[in-house]
Amino acid sequence: MASSITAPLERQFGQVPGLKQMTSSSSMGSSLITLQFSLDLSIDVAEQEVQAAINAASNFLPRDLPNPPVYSKINPADAPVLTFALTSQTLPLTKVEDFADTRLAQKISQLSGVGLVSISGGQKPAVRIQANPMALSRYGLGLEDLRAAIVAENVNQAKGHLRRT
Numbered sequence: 074m075a076s077s078i079t080a081p082l083e084r085q086f087g088q089v090p091g092l093k094q095m096t097s098s099s100s101m102g103s104s105l106i107t108l109q110f111s112l113d114l115s116i117d118v119a120e121q122e123v124q125a126a127i128n129a130a131s132n133f134l135p136r137d138l139p140n141p142p143v144y145s146k147i148n149p150a151d152a153p154v155l156t157f158a159l160t161s162q163t164l165p166l167t168k169v170e171d172f173a174d175t176r177l178a179q180k181i182s183q184l185s186g187v188g189l190v191s192i193s194g195g196q197k198p199a200v201r202i203q204a205n206p207m208a209l210s211r212y213g214l215g216l217e218d219l220r221a222a223i224v225a226e227n228v229n230q231a232k233g234h235l236r237r238t
Contacts, residue, residue: 077134077135078099078104078134078135078138078142079097079099079104079106081130081133081134082104082106082126082127082130082134082142083095083097083106084130084133085126085127085129085130086106086108086123086126088126089108089119089122089123089126090114090122091110091111091113091114091118091119091122092108092109092110093109093110093111094107094108094109095107095108095109108123116146120144120146123144124144127141127142127144130142137226145188145189146188147188147189148188151188157173157177159172159173159177166195167195169195170192170194170195173192173195174192178190178191178192202219202223204216204219
């Protein structure tokens with residue numbers, strides 16, 4: 074995240090006029106960059122400059138990003154006005170998180186006056202691959218070829234390991 078997503082965005086944001094301070098943090102699958110502008114700069118002008126910087130950075134970001142970078146005009150010192158905790162007796166946590174992300178957060182973010190909606194916690198679905206070495210060898214491939222193909226197609230890079238069974 075830090076080198077492939079955060080760094081290109083920071084390079085572009087660093088050129089925005091009126092930028093007073095920039096902080097960032099990257100973690101599994103997400104990056105948060107906070108920009109603070111001088112008080113004499115119109116927030117609307119700053120917003121246009123930030124969008125232009127995101128557009129300029131898009132050439133340097135991975136082509137297969139699941140979602141494009143987005144920004145929100147907020148005061149990071151503000152405390153959340155509303156916090157939801159979602160659980161379900163019948164749905165797995167991955168489905169609850171998907172609902173929160175695709176439906177609930179989308180609807181709340183469209184309400185007038187809402188500056189930022191963020192989702193935290195939950196479980197992101199993982200893909201487990203059970204390879205058949207005999208079938209791979211018939212195609213002239215080995216487990217290392219499979220691993221390399223998975224790494225090449227995954228923007229977050231492989232987090233697990235291959236185990237022969």
